[in-house]
Amino acid sequence: MQAQQQAEWMWLDQRTTVTLSELSRFCAMSPAEVDELVEYGALLPLAQGREELVFSAQCITPLRTAGKLRLDFDLDLFSVAMLLGYLNRIEALERRVRSLEAHMPLPGLLATQAEPNPLRASRSD
Numbered sequence: 001m002q003a004q005q006q007a008e009w010m011w012l013d014q015r016t017t018v019t020l021s022e023l024s025r026f027c028a029m030s031p032a033e034v035d036e037l038v039e040y041g042a043l044l045p046l047a048q049g050r051e052e053l054v055f056s057a058q059c060i061t062p063l064r065t066a067g068k069l070r071l072d073f074d075l076d077l078f079s080v081a082m083l084l085g086y087l088n089r090i091e092a093l094e095r096r097v098r099s100l101e102a103h104m105p106l107p108g109l110l111a112t113q114a115e116p117n118p119l120r121a122s123r124s125d
Contacts, residue, residue: 016057017046023055027063033077037063042081062087 024031037043038053043063045053066083069075075083 020053040081042084
């Protein structure tokens with residue numbers, strides 16, 4: 001149980017890498033299935049020249065989600081590859097929205113700035 005918890009917090013760090021065998025174990029897929037997703041271009045290894053492929057730990061969460069959907073809807077690996085592309089795109093768009101929202105003023109602040117100041121109105125009379 002503790003190893004699983006350590007693996008889960010590790011996924012949040014984009015600098016962490018996982019090997020093909022670790023990725024297949026974390027995502028409940030065989031190494032051959034993960035290899036096929038690499039062939040489809042759905043997963044991009046960081047290093048291919050080594051004995052074993054190495055991936056960014058960031059691919060674990062979308063791959064686990066795609067794997068669960070694969071089981072729920074009896075999808076083939078090509079469909080999973082397409083699904084991974086869309087999941088990654090959704091994640092990137094959500095990050096962008098959060099970034100843009102962080103630069104926007106608070107909604108309450110806009111409302112107070114839009115209201116006329118009653119003291120200024122009474123002074124001009």
